[in-house]
Amino acid sequence: MKKTLVLLALAGALAAPAPAIETTPLQIGIWGPSAQLFPASTRVMGLRLNLVMSANDEVMGFDLGLVGRADRMSAIQVNLANxxxxxxxxxxxxxxGQMGSLAGLQAGLFNTVANDLSGFQVGLFNQADSVSGIQIGLINRAVTLRGLQIGLANLVEEGPVTFFPILNAAF
Incomplete structure (x- = not known):
């Protein structure tokens, strides 16, 4: 009887799902959420390596590889596509680079920020909704600007000067 109870308890323990890991210091992704070490809901606090692509809700630390995707990120991010x-x-x-909002530096050939940019964008094409900072590129576009645009074509949709080459400023 004791053996049966022990075997049933052991079988129950083995059959129970393992607790979900909420945070990991290392994530390695091969192809998005379906082929990475931990699920997308796992917070990465450390290093995330994107062999092809990784996707996580939150990343804090260093993000390196081909394509990095996240909902929220506080990191140094070096990928072909961010x-x-x-x-x-x-x-x-x-x-x-495509961000919802950005506080910091975004550098690349094509940079877009859907909402607020507080900081710097450097690239061939830079676009942001609300810019508080500096855009440096061949073409810079913003809906509103509180700062500088340096480039061949500088566009601000809602500014006193909507287009100005070389240098555009609004404060």
């Missing part, structure tokens, strides 16, 4: 849905704080370097 995609952060809502909030990014830190330094983002890559060929293409």
């Amino acid at each position: 995609w952060v849905e809502t909030e990014f704080a830190g330094v983002s370097l890559g060929l293409f």
Whole structure:
């Protein structure tokens, strides 16, 4: 009888789902949420390596690889493509960068910020909704500007000067 109870308890313990890991110091992604060490809901606090692509809700630390995707990120991000849905704080370097909002530096060939940019954008094409800072590039576009645009074509939709080459400023 004791053996049966022990075997049943052991079987129950083995059959129970393992507790979900909420935070990890290392994430390695091969192809998005379906092929990475931990699920997208796991917070990464440390290093995330994107062999092709990784996707996590939140990343804090260092993000390196081909394509990095997250909902929120506070990090140094170096990828060919950087995609952060809502909030990014830190330094983002890559060929293409798309952020919801940005506090820090975004450098690449094509940079877009859907909402607020507080900091710097450097690239061939820079676009942000509300800019508080500096855009340096061939083409710079903003809906509102509180700062500087330096480039061949500088566009501000809601400004006293909507287009100005070389240098555009609004304070």
